[in-house]
Amino acid sequence: MKTQRRASAALVALLLSGAGVAVAASPAQAAETTFKVRCVxxxxxxxxxxxxxxARITAPATAKVGDEVDVSWETVKPASNNTDLMVIPKDSVQPTGWLTASDGGGEAKVVGEKKNPEIPKKAPMVMSVMKGKLKLTKAGKITVTPGKYEVAVTFPFGTFVTKCAPVxxxxxxxxIDVSGGGTGGTTGGSTTGGTTGSTTTGGSTTGSTTGGSTTGGSTSGGSTSGGSTTGGSGGQTDFPGKAVDVTYDCGAVVPNGIKTPVTISAKKNGGDYALTVKTAKGAMASPMQLPAGALKPSMDIKLGGADSGTVKVTGPAxxxxIPSGAPVSxxxxxxxxxxxxxxxxxxxPDQLSIDVTMTPGSTPINVPCKATGSGVSLELDTTAQPGGSGSTTAGPSAGGSSATASGGLAETGAQDDGGIRALALIAGTIVLLGAAVFTFTPWRRLRGTR
Structure with a gap:
């Protein structure tokens, strides 16, 4: 059964789109409906x-075919609460929804203002009333029903959109009781009634500029240190690499991507090589307090030349x-x-991944970052080992051989202007605005409170 509620005010006039002709409007009436949604x-x-x-949907009680009527969508009960991670700022949430008229009677996009009070941690999400216009194309009793919607949340470091659809x-x-007559042949039911600037995803196509795509690191021949000795216990054992600028595209998660110098160094251990990979030390401040164990990095090292595949390297959390405002590395x-x-x-250096864990025992949020520009950091003169593989990630194993390498050790400290420019965003943005912005109540809990 539908619940209907009379509004205290009446609409005075509606203007036909492009015509400038006023038509009489019936009093607005509202009805509520509760439905399940799936949000991405x-x-x-x-x-x-x-x-x-x-949702509370408001529309006129009566109209004629061809009329363009005002409709609105008010969120009476949100599907989510804010997380316990941070406060959502005042006037930073803007919703956009789509209302559908039954029996093919048209569709309207409704848009809310970016207007909300400050939303404390764990408090229900607050969204403004979404408003728009619906052009009526068919006679009869037309039901205006809510459908999919989007919620854009804007922080100082970007705007992020969560998309929801009915289940x-x-x-x-x-x-709406729509009578015949008028311009029954019209079919345009998708007028927007508002701007949608907030539906940008924070610039997900960033990081493709390959300022760090130089491959100077590959010209490492001839600068060998320690000679080319191959004795089983002698010769060079430490092989310092050179810093190469790497540009990472992390999609919408990090709007401006990451650009950092990366250095790969190796230490010979029998016939294997213990690799150490360093990035620039933090040149950005953390946007929020990060607990111990929040950030754990890993990277794929691509092999070229005589060998192929990748080697996985990982770092501890x-x-x-990390205090709010402190450098992040x-x-x-x-x-x-x-x-x-x-x-x-x-x-x-190839793909970078960062696991973000804000509370102990919770499932980490993985942030994959694709290397769109990189270069050779180290070259080794290797001898194949029994069971050796370019894609191995196994720990140290015994073997007897040696290698020589080229390339000089370069500094990767905070003085590098191109350090991890957006690492603070990884720590904050994804966690705050990924699944975490919408913490949903389990179905059984909802059923128990209804």
Whole structure:
């Protein structure tokens, strides 16, 4: 059964689109409907989640075919609460929804103002009333029903959009008794009635500028230190690499991407190589308090030349909490390379991943960042090892051989202007605006409170 409620005010006139002719409007009437929704967070924000929302739809009680009527969508009960991670600022939430008229009677986009009170941690989400116009194209009793909607939240570091759609059929809504006549042949039911500037995703196509795509690191031949000795216990054992600028595209999660110098160094251990990978030390401030264990990095090192595949290196999570406003750095990453082929092998920084865990025991949010520009940091003169493979990530193993390398050790400290420019955004943005912005109540809890 639909619940209908009379509004205290009446609409005085509606203007036909482009015509400038006023038509009489009946008093507005409202009806509420509750339905399930499935919401998809921004890229990198975690898996889709489900919740339940109640919408109050307002529309005139009567109209004629061809009329363009005012409709609105008020969120009476949001599908989510804010998380316990941070306060959502005042006037930063802007909703956009789509209302559908039954029996093919048209569709209207409704847009709310970016107007909301400050939303405390764990408090219900607050969204403004979405308003728009619906052009009526068919006679009869038309039910105006809520459908999909988007919620854009704007922070100083970007705007992020969560997209929601009904799960199953939505029943109920405001009913308009549409009489025949007028311009029955019109079919335009998709007028917007508002701007949608907030639906940008924070610039997800960033990081493709490859300022760090120089490959100077590959010209490392001839600068070998320690000679080319191949004795089982003698010769060079430490092989410092050179810093190469790497540009990472992390999608909408980090709007401006990441650009940082990366250095790969190796230490010979029998016939294997213990790798250490360093990035620039933090040149940005954390936007919020980060607990110990919040950030854990890993990286794929691409092999080239005589060998192929990748070697995974990982770093420990941050051991100490990171205060709000403090520099954010990735820990050094380590791994083991067991040569699968003999010859000169190049090592190039490739994909970077960061696991973000805000509370102990919770499922980490993984942030994948694709290297759109990189270069060779280290070249090794390898001897194949039994069981060796370019894609191995195994720990150290015994073997007897040696190698020579080229390339000089470069500084990767905070003085590098191109350090991890957006690492603070990784720590804050994804966690705040991924799945975390919408913390949904489980269905059984909803059923128990209804």
């Amino acid at each position: 967070p921004p890229a990198g924000g975690g898996d889709p989640v489900e919740g339940e929302t109640t 199953g059929e939505v029943k109920g809504g405001a009913v 941050n051991a100490e909490p 990735l820990t050094d990453m380590t791994g083991t390379y067991k040569p699968g082929k003999s010859g000169k092998v190049t090592l190039t």
